[in-house]
Every structure is written in structure tokens, then in C-alpha cells.
Amino acid sequence: MNPDDPRVRRTRRRLRTALLSLAAEQELASVTMAAVARRAEINRATAYQHYADLDALVADAMEDAVAHVAHCAALCPLDTPDDATPAPLVDLFAHVAENAVLYRRMFAERGGARFSELLRARLTRELLSGFVEGRRPARHVAVPAELHASYVAGALVGVVAAAADTGRSPDADARDTWLLLTR
Structure with a gap:
């Protein structure tokens, strides 16, 4: 085909x-x-x-959502001051809020582990690309870029899953996530 x-x-x-x-x-x-x-x-x-099978279809259907989350995360300037939330992070959480039902179902049910891994792997690749190009805070340059990208990707998967459940505003989720990532 x-x-x-x-x-x-x-x-x-x-x-x-x-x-x-x-x-x-x-x-x-x-x-x-x-x-x-x-x-x-x-x-x-x-x-x-x-x-x-249905799992393969689910993974393909969620690719646009995964790509959107990864794109927003990769656009985040990790050297933004702690008191200013990057707009791409707000966009990421706005997208999650708009699609909260779907995200909850993707994380909690059939293919939940597969979706989490798909999202984590895509985020890691997107972040690593930027980190290798030097787009990360100077205080983290001693940490290997691969480890740093994996750490941030794992954290983002966790907070995206939580954001789909909380019903909080995207601004609040973005602000609090930014605080966690920059501390």
C-alpha cells in the first residue's frame, strides 16, 4: 500500500x-x-x-496531538526568567484543556502506556534537537543534553496527564509547570 x-x-x-x-x-x-x-x-x-489493530490506529490518530505538544515544548525558551511563563507552554496547556477528555482517555485506558511512551519519545527528540543547538539554560550545560531532554520530557508527560484531570486553567498549569522546570 x-x-x-x-x-x-x-x-x-x-x-x-x-x-x-x-x-x-x-x-x-x-x-x-x-x-x-x-x-x-x-x-x-x-x-x-x-x-x-486498534492500538496502531490510536497511536496514529494521536500523532497530531503528540506533534502539537512536542512543538510547543520545543519552542519554550528555557532561559525565560522564572517569573515569566513562556507563551508556547501556555499554548501547550490550552491545547490539553481543549482536548482534556481525549487526553484523559489516552493516558488512562487502552494504549495508555503506549501513548505515554510515544509522547515521551517525541518530546525527548524535539527537546534534544534544541538542547544540542544550545537552546537551554546555561546552568544545565554540565548535564548531558540527552539526559536533560529525557528529564524534561518525562516531567512534561506527567504534568500533561495531570492537567487533563485537574480542570485548572491552562495559565495556572503553565505557570506552575514552568516553576517546577526552572527550580
């Missing part, structure tokens, strides 16, 4: 959209590939031609 074929891209987009729609309505553990295929208005066998 050619992933560049417009029909393949269209079918995968329909499957991802159907999954996210179902996940917003019901617990992810109760979603089946058959239900996703029905919602996408395609044959279940076709769905399995594109994704080996």
Missing part, C-alpha cells in the same frame, strides 16, 4: 477522525475496530488493511 496515494491518505484520515469522534463520546476501552469502520463508513477489512 502506497502511503502517498490520495485514497490511502483519505481512508486513514477517515479512520483517525472516526476514532477520535468515538473516543470523545465513550470510553476508549469500549471502542472496537468494527465501530470505527462503521463511523468512517468503510469496510472493517479495509480498516485492517490500513492498521494492524
Whole structure:
């Protein structure tokens, strides 16, 4: 199957959209590939031609969210003064608040460990790229960039999961996370 074929891209987009729609309505553990295929208005066998199982579809469907979180985190200037929360961090938590139901379900249910690992790995890669280029606080340069990126990524996964549950404002979550990262 050619992933560049417009029909393949269209079918995968329909499957991802159907999954996210179902996940917003019901617990992810109760979603089946058959239900996703029905919602996408395609044959279940076709769905399995594109994704080996529901977990693979879930991971692909969440890629946009993972990319958004990673992009925001990578834009954070880690040398911002402690009393000024970086705007990309506020954007990150605004995104989580807007999609809180989906994030709660992704962290808590089917594929929770897989989603956490996907998010942590993507965050680590994005952060490491910036850290290697020197975009990190001078007080941390003695720490290997790989370790620093892994540490910040793990912390962000934890606070994103918590933010999906708290119902606090994105500004408060961003401010408090910034305080934790800069202390």
C-alpha cells in the first residue's frame, strides 16, 4: 500500500477522525475496530488493511496531538526568567484543556502506556534537537543534553496527564509547570 496515494491518505484520515469522534463520546476501552469502520463508513477489512489493530490506529490518530505538544515544548525558551511563563507552554496547556477528555482517555485506558511512551519519545527528540543547538539554560550545560531532554520530557508527560484531570486553567498549569522546570 502506497502511503502517498490520495485514497490511502483519505481512508486513514477517515479512520483517525472516526476514532477520535468515538473516543470523545465513550470510553476508549469500549471502542472496537468494527465501530470505527462503521463511523468512517468503510469496510472493517479495509480498516485492517490500513492498521494492524486498534492500538496502531490510536497511536496514529494521536500523532497530531503528540506533534502539537512536542512543538510547543520545543519552542519554550528555557532561559525565560522564572517569573515569566513562556507563551508556547501556555499554548501547550490550552491545547490539553481543549482536548482534556481525549487526553484523559489516552493516558488512562487502552494504549495508555503506549501513548505515554510515544509522547515521551517525541518530546525527548524535539527537546534534544534544541538542547544540542544550545537552546537551554546555561546552568544545565554540565548535564548531558540527552539526559536533560529525557528529564524534561518525562516531567512534561506527567504534568500533561495531570492537567487533563485537574480542570485548572491552562495559565495556572503553565505557570506552575514552568516553576517546577526552572527550580
